[in-house]
Amino acid sequence: MPELPEVETVRRGLQPFMEGARIEKVQQNRADLRFPFPENLADKITGKRIEALGRRAKYLTIHLEDDQTLISHLGMSGSYRIESESAENLPGQFIHERSKKSAHDHLIFSLMNDEGQKTNIIYNDPRRFGFLVLAQTSRLDEHPFLEKLGLEPTGNLLSGEWMDQAFAGKKAPLKAALLDQSLIAGLGNIYVCEAMWRTGLSPLRSAGSVTTQGGADPAVADRLATHIREVIADAIAAGGSSLRDYRQADGELGYFQHSFSVYGREGEPCRREGCNGTITRITQSGRSTFWCESCQH
Known part of the structure; x- marks a missing residue:
């Protein structure tokens, strides 16, 4: 999708x-x-x-x-x-x-x-x-389709400070919280995986663990918010990710899939400099999660 x-x-x-x-x-x-x-x-x-x-x-x-x-x-x-x-x-x-x-x-x-x-x-x-x-x-x-949507992940409103408050006390896995459309609107499976890898965060840790209430340094939420905005901006600049049936409006394919760091790379070496890990795929809430167990904690 x-x-x-x-x-x-x-x-x-x-x-x-x-x-x-x-x-x-x-x-x-x-x-x-x-x-x-x-x-x-x-x-x-x-x-x-x-x-x-x-x-x-x-x-x-x-x-x-x-x-x-x-x-x-x-x-x-x-x-x-x-x-x-x-x-x-x-x-x-x-x-x-x-x-x-x-x-x-x-x-x-x-x-x-x-x-x-x-x-x-x-x-x-x-x-x-x-x-x-x-x-x-x-x-x-x-409108019923729009009224419960959360914050857009494309602007500075998505900040570490906002995330520190929004995720405080949440026991759900971090990935599930990031996919919650009532919190962050439009953030999907591909870019959640990419943003978590860029930030070095495990998809299995609780959402609350990235907040100051959960004992984390404020810089953790700041980095996560920054990487979410950056991965979305990079994908838009590259023309989107052309997976399966998606095409741009003029019939061209997007290019961002060529720079995926984890998504769809199960069994391949991690691309983080200095990491010798391998990309793993697990299933969370019926969706594939791609991540590196060696460098995402």
Whole structure:
């Protein structure tokens, strides 16, 4: 499933083509994905101007005029494809073509910008685990999908001081706490593994053990918060991690998977300088955790 950096990469890829454009036509090729499409969706949004593209955790938010927002989740295999005369000029090295089977093109937005340029934005989803719902912009934070989300891991609000308070007294494993979306929104399995490795923290230790209440030096929480922000920033800068079905909006693959230090490297040597350990994979709450027992404590 695409994580925060992948969704942010999609947002940035779509932004030049969608922001400021007007929806001329909506072609809906099926009644539902994971959930039914909003009733009379085409009638409700045709003619509307797209004011902004945003992201909250792993959700893409398409803000329209008249206090309407489309909330989009990519699920396991959802992706957006741009069909525009200028789309071929997007930067980046092309590697592999994404599947463009029309049978999986479930929603097509036909757009026109102020310069008269026409663009089709196509939502393709072979497994149909993604979804798109319509919400009221002014009450977006109250929407059931968004209201319980925690702090975004991309800004300075995610600090050692905040983490020291948020994790105080928590007996759950550190990895479980980091994946708790009500605490930190959008932080997923891949980047939790990478951030814990960078910080040298075991995924098995309790979340409370990294806080001053748990006896840790304040620098521990500071380093963890810093490495979380850095690993997310690195992944966004590299274009996201193209695992399985994920692709950038313009059809290019992301590159961050080439610099994974632990994720997917079971049995391989640890990349930390001076460490002779080997990467191990364990299962926590049904998810794979990759870590080095020699240097993560």
